Amino acid sequence: MMVFLLSYGHTFAQPTTYSGPQTVLIKNGLVKTITQGDLPNTDVYIVNGVIQEIGQNLTVPSNVSVIDATDKVVMPGIIDAHSHLNTVSTNEATSPVTAEITIKESIDPNDVAMYHALAGGVTTINLMHGSANVIGARNATLKLRYGADQFGLQFQEAPQTIKFALGENPTRVHGQGTGVQPRTRMGVERVIRDIFDDAIEYDRKRQEYLSQKAAYERRPNRVSPPVPVAKNLRLEVISDIIKGNILVHCHSYRADEIVMLVNVFKDYGVENYTFQHANEAFKVAPELAEAGANASVFSDWWAYKFEVYYSTAYNAAILHENGVNTSINSDSNELIRHLNHEAAKVVRYGGISADDALAMITINPAKQLGIDEYVGSLEVGKHGDVSIWSADPLSIYAINEMTLVDGQVLFDRASDAADARLDRAISYDQSFEDLQAQVSEEVRGRQDDACMEDAFILFESGSQMEQTHNH
Amino acid sequence: MNRKKQSRFQFCGWMVVLTLLFGFTNLQAQIVEKPEYGTFIIENVDIYPVTADVIKGGVVVIKDGTIDYVGSNVKPDLTGEVKRIDGSGYRLYPGFIDSETQLGLNEIGAVAVTVDAAEVGSVNPEMIAQTAVNPGSVSIPVTRVDGVTNVVASPVSGLVSGTGSLIDLYGYTPEAMSIDQRAGIYINWPSSGKRGWWDSRSESDIEKDYKEALDQINELFNDARAYHAMWEAIESGDLDAQPDVNAKMDAMRHLFTQEARLVVRVNREKDILAALEWAKDQDDLSFVFSGVSEGWRVAEQLAEAEIPVIATALVTTSRPSDHYARPYQNAGLMANAGVHVSLSTFNTENVRNLPFHAGYAATYGMGVEEALKAVTINPAEMWGVADKLGSIEVGKHANLFLVDGDPFETTSTIKDVFIRGYRIPMVSRHTQLNEEFLNRDATN
Incomplete structure (x- = not known):
């Protein structure tokens, strides 16, 4: 009965909401810097959301609030390089290329899933478009500033990234679903090469036009007006990819398609890209290392579809041993709650060191998102994004006790609200999400990655078509 | 290319094929x-x-x-x-036991022809999982090398999904793997709530669907009970009759002889209470409740009814309004109230994660000792095989x-x-x- 009293007692407590960068001293913890080793009995002093000093027995002004981390483990906030945590919709599955779209326009700032991720120590996510299209929308790198609006959630310093997708998902949605190329992996490569060629051609013409236009505007009487070349946002985005202004994060599984994209990017000079999921990346680890490509993988998901049947939970360890910068991601609102546990699986399956495993959920994904200058380790000058654990975060018995974003405590286990929703318009009784429905989906066969959300409408027509053809 | 070169080329080709075949066979041999x-x-x-x-x-x-x-x-x-x-x-x-999986039944979720856990039809007690367990499933070695030695392979579809079978994760035939092919008949308790955000039925339609499903369950069990009584009378010589074969009813009889448990998949608080109420009138059945994601809300009633449960730990919350750690705590809250709890992954290819479900349950209130029981002796007791497994x-x-x-x-x-x-x-x-x-x- 105590349980009920306790939980209902907390029901009306509100979660802490983001109010901007804070100043705080985290005192006397075992500090896992990730990049500079473990520092026992060490303080981390965060001033206005930025780490100002790390050391023992730091003296700070008396008005600074202090978190006692004695016997606790202090580590950087976890970074998830693959998430659809709080998208309003995930897939604009209407064309094989939708680079003109941005997921920034599809963020639910009230989603309680953000709080549940904070409770697992996560502070930054790559909020991605789905994998229905070969070239999907631009993604949004978010800080989990719970309570901020969709603009406040943006990681302002982060470079733009974009979602690509190879293999079964785009070929099912487009080729199989609506009869539009690509139906095959051959078609996938052509979609990329063709749009890249179009973008180069467009960029040349557009730049030419713009300079002619400028010349005309300078001397309207001497120069004739140029024929306009209309602005094409889709091709401008593609052009920015080729110029290196946008980082590619590519959903992929099979070794052959991974190598295909490496070759395409070599041809067009695209660098610093990341393969997402990449279940067969271990097969081409030397090629990825040579190309300087990154991999962001599941710890152990496999066999839910054919292209992940020849998988191994040793994937991350093999990539790491071959020198590929590798992160462990969630792609799931459940796994994101315990990415520390997912990282520990890389120690189990492949025997990498504990430090290397923690790097896979901190500094490595930070590099993949181009934000390692700001987050991913505890260093002076970096953001005050921190999680504080009851024990070694790789232990199954470790509990995340506190999560800070920009120095503000946004999750505190000692005082957290039982109902952490910001928007409570939906009553308790209406809010049940049937586990059975989830479970039965799982057992019928987990058929898709989370990144196929909203592509189902097209799928259904696709499978009907397929049935018609079969008979 | 001249003929000689061509034939050499072909020879090389064949060598490649042979090498590949040989290599492949070798790999299979390792499996x-x-x-x-x-x-x-x-x-x-x-x-x-x-x-x-x-x-x-x-x-x-x-x-x-x-x-x-x-x-x-x-x-x-x-x-x-x-x-x-x-x-x-x-x-x-002792090897860990997962009481509800589709291991051996499903191979690749998205490839329908490899999915044998979901038969067509609504009432399928005569569908026995064991016959469709593939001893060569690639997921079986993946699971057992992580210490999970036994699972129940269970059908999933319809109202009465079928009969789940308790198996060893080693053996060359389903029979060799079998511990109890009729461990339990799994039924999906009709939900009185929305099935998800996509469920567009009106409140009255939901209520109507629920009542219809409940009527169907009552009719089924009344028929089965009558069928069982009839056969008992025939078997004891009290009744001289030669009824038509009825495979569904024959399968249901195993519930009344207590050879098979009735596993009720139910999650929502309101539904668990309804299932408990229904179970009170079925005192000739051995019950197990499975899923029970909101079991913590009715833990005392579950304990009082002495119905063992199968629960999991690594899932999202049932309601957005729930405390973030509730899924981790659910099993422990029930166990601490006196419910007999077994833990499950409810999974297929990643049943190997069962020890971690136990670890999370242990950390969030269940304690290591009780969590260990929940993956060993508890499921063995629940399935009536504590003389063979679990310690x-x-x-x-x-x-x-x-x-x-x-x-x-x-x-x-x-x-x-x-x-x-x-x-x-x-x-x-x-x-x-x-x-x-x-x-x-x-x-x-």
Whole structure:
């Protein structure tokens, strides 16, 4: 009965909401810097959301609030390089290329899933478009500033990234679903090469036009007006990819398609890209290392579809041993709650060191998102994004006790609200999400990655078509 | 290309094909690499029997597929060939048991022809999982090398999904794997709520659907009860009749003879209460509730009804309004209220994560000891096989594993697994791909 009293007692407590960068001293913890080793009995002093000093027995002004981390483990906030945590919709599955779209326009700032991720120590996510299209929308790198609006959630310093997708998902949605190329992996490569060629051609013409236009505007009487070349946002985005202004994060599984994209990017000079999921990346680890490509993988998901049947939970360890910068991601609102546990699986399956495993959920994904200058380790000058654990975060018995974003405590286990929703318009009784429905989906066969959300409408027509053809 | 060159080219082609075939066969041979059988003595090992105190530096003897001896440093007299295993630095546990999976039934979720867990139709008690268990499923070795030695393979679809079978994760035929092919008949309790955000039915339609489904359940069980009574009368000679064969009703009879449990999949608080109310009128059945994601809300009623449950830990919250840790806590809250809890992954290819579900449950209130029971002796008791599985005791099946530390810890490593006394090769697709590709020749 105590349980009920306790939980209902907390029901009306509100979660802490983001109010901007804070100043705080985290005192006397075992500090896992990730990049500079473990520092026992060490303080981390965060001033206005930025780490100002790390050391023992730091003296700070008396008005600074202090978190006692004695016997606790202090580590950087976890970074998830693959998430659809709080998208309003995930897939604009209407064309094989939708680079003109941005997921920034599809963020639910009230989603309680953000709080549940904070409770697992996560502070930054790559909020991605789905994998229905070969070239999907631009993604949004978010800080989990719970309570901020969709603009406040943006990681302002982060470079733009974009979602690509190879293999079964785009070929099912487009080729199989609506009869539009690509139906095959051959078609996938052509979609990329063709749009890249179009973008180069467009960029040349557009730049030419713009300079002619400028010349005309300078001397309207001497120069004739140029024929306009209309602005094409889709091709401008593609052009920015080729110029290196946008980082590619590519959903992929099979070794052959991974190598295909490496070759395409070599041809067009695209660098610093990341393969997402990449279940067969271990097969081409030397090629990825040579190309300087990154991999962001599941710890152990496999066999839910054919292209992940020849998988191994040793994937991350093999990539790491071959020198590929590798992160462990969630792609799931459940796994994101315990990415520390997912990282520990890389120690189990492949025997990498504990430090290397923690790097896979901190500094490595930070590099993949181009934000390692700001987050991913505890260093002076970096953001005050921190999680504080009851024990070694790789232990199954470790509990995340506190999560800070920009120095503000946004999750505190000692005082957290039982109902952490910001928007409570939906009553308790209406809010049940049937586990059975989830479970039965799982057992019928987990058929898709989370990144196929909203592509189902097209799928259904696709499978009907397929049935018609079969008979 | 001249003829000679062409034929050489073809010859080379054939050589490539042969090499590939040979290589492939070799790989397959590794998957079914034969386990060792015989008499084993594991020495200097810390024994965690579950049903008794831990024995530090003890001895376990495995003989004829069963546990022959369990003791502290006393070495029993053994005759014949004995394989000795040094257990120093290791712990020995009974194999873990997952009570609701689709292991062996489903191979690749998205490839419909490889999915055998969901039969057509609404009432399918006569569909027995065991017959469709594929002993060659690639997921089976992947699961057992992580210490899970037994699962219930269970059908999923319709109202009465079918009969789930308790199996060993080793054997060349479903029969060889079988512990109890009629462990339980699984039914999906009709939900009185929306099935998800996509459920567009009106409140009155939901209520109507629910009532109809409940009527269907009542009619089914009343019919089955009458059918069973009729056959009992025929079998005892009180009734002279030759009724038509009815496979569905024959299957249902196993519920009334207590050979099979009725496993009710139910999650929502309101639905659990409704199922409990219904169960009160079915005192001739042995119940198990499965899923029970909101079991913590009605833990006392579940305990009072003495209905064992199958629950999981690593799922999202049932309601956005729920405390973030509720899924981790659910099993422990029920156990602490006195409910007999078994833990499950409710999974297929990642049933190997069962120890981690137990670890999370342990951390969030259940405690290590109770969580260990929830993956060993509790499921063994629930399925009526505590004489065979679930603890390290003389006479039980030698389903055991050796681990270099705490079995719930993610970073622990399993050294050895025994199933029915067979020392299982620690090989799976995942280890094989690791071996082939970790130090791949980068020039090829």
